[in-house]
Amino acid sequence: MRLSFAGQSDVGRVRGENQDAIALPAEQGAAGAWLFLLADGMGGAAGGARASAMALKAISESMAKALAGQDGPPADPAPLLRRSAERANREIRDAAGREQDLAGMGTTLVAALLYAGRALIANVGDSRAYLLRAGELLQLTEDHSLVQQEVARGHLTPEQARNHSMKNVLTRALGAADTVEVDLFTRELALGDVLLLCSDGLHGPVPQPSIRELLMASRRPDEAASRLVDAANSLGGPDNVSVVVVRVEELAAGGGEPGTDTQRRQARQRPGGLRGLIRRLRD
Ligand code: CA
Secondary structure (H helix, E strand, O other), X not given: OEEEEEEEEEOOOOOOOOOEEEEOOOOOOOOOEEEEEEEEEEOOOOHHHHHHHHHHHHHHHHXXXXXXXXXXXXXXXXXXXXXXXHHHHXXXXXXXXXXXXHOOOEEOEEXXXXXXXXXXXXXXXXXXXXXXXXXXXXXXXXXXXXXXXXHHOOOOOHHHHHOOOOOOOEOOOEOOOOOOOOEEEEEEOOOOOEEEEXXXXXHOOOOHHHHHHXXXXXXXXXXXXXXXXXXXXXXXXXXXXXXEEEEEEEOOOOOOOOOOHHHHHHHHHOOHHHOOOOOOOOO
């Protein structure tokens, strides 16, 4: 499997601080597995940025540890990703209990682990994963928010939810309670698929048809990421806006092939793609 990817995290036009965080794999094209993370922190003066950074660090480290020494892509990484998110929940909760400044902090999470022609998606809160395939944009995750609950019950339309005064109220977040329920989805990938992770700073102001058009009109992930962030900011940039765009450039025909020298070298470096990958992007 070969991927191209890019991410951007921007403070927006209204907020004084960026409490979102993203993490991309440290290198492109390594064999094995690629982990992409996005978190949208909340709570207190210092808490939001701490919570999102802690989540990314805890999950990156525990996934790197869990996958280290495995010979090839993991057979079933879902329990590993779930436990990593649960660990992040405990760490954020513990830190918030220890330090008064951090009381009440929490964060959303959307994670994508790409491996063996599949994407494993995990989410908590209202940061989302979308898949663009053959011109169609599909929302893969379901928001854990009060307004989404009302949409599911038929009390609100999705359009009413998008502009609702209570749209920021989450029903789940990392750090919000002693335990957390993590939603997990697995998708088979196809050549040319584009995966988008984003915070509500994007999907709040920018309608879904516009997100689709901007992804369709962009040749490369870095171009798409810039256009999406610009679109949110041109609509007022009411919140921190973060995006991760991943494009499937090649799907491996199968394991155990001899490969080129480059591929073999990259294979030996694995799981380097998951090591030291924290890259906090700020404006
Ligand atoms: Ca937000």
